Amino acid sequence: MANLSQTGPSVQAGIKHSIYWRDTEAVEPGPPLSEDVHCDVGIVGGGYTGMWTAYFLKQADPSLSIHIVEMDYAGAGASGHADGFVTPTIGHSLAGLVHGFGTERAKTAYAVVGRSMLELDRFCRKHDVDAELEPNGYFSVATSEAQLRLLRRDVDLAERIGARNSLQLLDREQARERIGSPAIHGAFKVGGALLNPHRLARGLARVVRGMGVHLHEQTLATSVTKENGKHVITTSGGRVVADRLVLGTDAYQHGFRPFRHRVKPVWSYAVVTEPLTDEQLAQVHWPDREGFVEARNFIIFGRFTADNRLLFGGGPAPYFYGRDMAESRHMRRDEATEFLRGALARYFPAWRDLRIAYSYGGCVGMTRDFVPHVGSTEDGVHYAYGYCGNGIALTHTAGKILRDLILERDSTYSNLLFVNRKERRFPVEPLSWVGAKGLTALLAFQDRHPNLIKRQLV
Structure with missing residues (x-):
């Protein structure tokens, strides 16, 4: 693995420090927004959460008037810079969910998110959204005996929640027949898909606009208040006065006072190579193009893009003091580039000299208990955030939950394990920053020395 202290001159010249998907x-x-408007539902945040909520509300009741305000463009946040894995993962891990909530509640939640994975494919086909979706799933892989124990544990847990038939633990040779990496010691296949998150977000924006949703891009919400029983979203261009309010800003949710200490923006990094030539593709056996995720706390993952680039991401996920989300300061992180270049070389020595075209980071919303939170406050504010980097399918599910909460439906969705659940809060600064540094060090130590800390930490 690359030395994290190698920065500056060791980094390849000519790398674009911008999000690949945006190109x-x-x-x-x-x-x-350019005037005051009144509506049934006002939504702050034009990412997946806000747009799926609007989509499902309009399906349920086309007469609803819905206005979304988005400070940049729809999908500019985590929705558009995600790595494109459509997974059933809820929070950080299956083990954490089962141990924290019990088998039956975890089983129900995984079944519902699994349904969302299937419906994403149907949505793209129905609405002619070219999200470059490949329904080939991904592999959870192990690169050591300790990680193999984690895979065996997850297969056993999957059996407990009824998914055993879809999981077969492959040994070293079987796994390398699927992904020809000398680093892989074992793997199991997980259902799901790979897609282009930016193109999905832009396609979803076009669909909801076509349904009559008012999507105001480049509209920053400067305050959210309640006046005379109505929710008021104030922007520089006008006010949205709504009967119901949804806050769906994920990593930005801490900007609203009631949620200040409930979610923390953590940075996730990725690198993307130049497109591989046919000759380069032939150097590694990877016939079905599935992605893979390494079984560790700070996951490492890899996948192909539609134009045959190799995307590698993961590794240390820093939190910056004061919830600092400034792209100007943190989009480029040379130690992350070198770490991921080292991971790529470890997995695929034949590709160790591929040129990196993009290296970038973006924020994801993390909660104290590593699961998302969806619900309603006593003041009638509806919310969803904290997908912990696994939001593509989860936000689709969250949109259905918010639909049912807004329409006051008692349903499977409105009773899922992460709905209206009491939350643990992060401490104030500097304790929050100190705690993040300490937990990061502990999780990284466990990744390096798994036999010394065998207990599940998160």
Whole structure:
């Protein structure tokens, strides 16, 4: 693995420190809000959460008037810079969910998110959204005997929640027949898909606009208040006065006072190579193009893009003091580039000299208990955040939950394990920063020395 202290001159010249996905489809933001409006539902946040909520509300009741305000363009946040894995994972891990909530509640939640994975494919086909979706799933892989124990544990847990038939633990040779990496010691296949998150977000924006949803891009919400029984979203261009309010800003949710200490923005990094030539592709046996995720606390993952680039991501996920989310300071992180270059070389020595075209980071929303939270406050504010880096399918599910909460439906969705659940809060600064540094060090130590700390930490 690359030495994390190697920064600066060791980093390849000519790398673009911008999000690769944004270059796959040009964005022409819609007009910002320019007047006061009144509506049934006002939504802050034009990412997956806000748009799926609007989509499902309009399906349930086309007469609803819905306005979404988004400070940049729809999908500019975590929705558009995700790594494109459509997974059933809820929070950080299956083990954490089963141990924290019990087998039956975990089983129900995984079944519902699994349904969302299937419906994403149907949505793209129905609405002609070219999200470059490949329904080939991914492998959870082990690169050591300790990680193999984690895979065996997850297979056993999957059996407990009824998914055993879809999981077969492959040994070293069987796994390398699927992904020809000398680093892989074992693997099991997980259902799901790979897609282009930016193109999905832009396609979803077009669909909800076509349904009559008012999507105001480049419209920053400067305050959210309640006046005369109505929720008021104030922006520089006007006010949205709504009967119901949804806050769906994930890593930005801490900007609203009631949620200040409930979610923390953590940075996740990725590198993307130049497109591989046919000759380069032939150097590694990877016939079905599945992605893979390494079984560790700070996961490492890899996948192909639609134009045959190799995307590698993961590794240390830093939190910066004061919830600092400034791209100007943190989009480029040379030690992350070198770490991921080292991971790529470890997995695929034949590709160790591939040129890195993009290296970038973005924030994901983390909660104290490592599961998302969806619900309603006593003041009638509906919310969803904290997908912990696994939000593509989960946000689809969250949209259905918020639909049912807003329409006051008692349903499977409104009773899922992460709905209206009491939350543990992060401490104030500097304790929050100190705690993050300590937990990061402990999790990294466990990744390096798994036999010394065998207990599940998160």
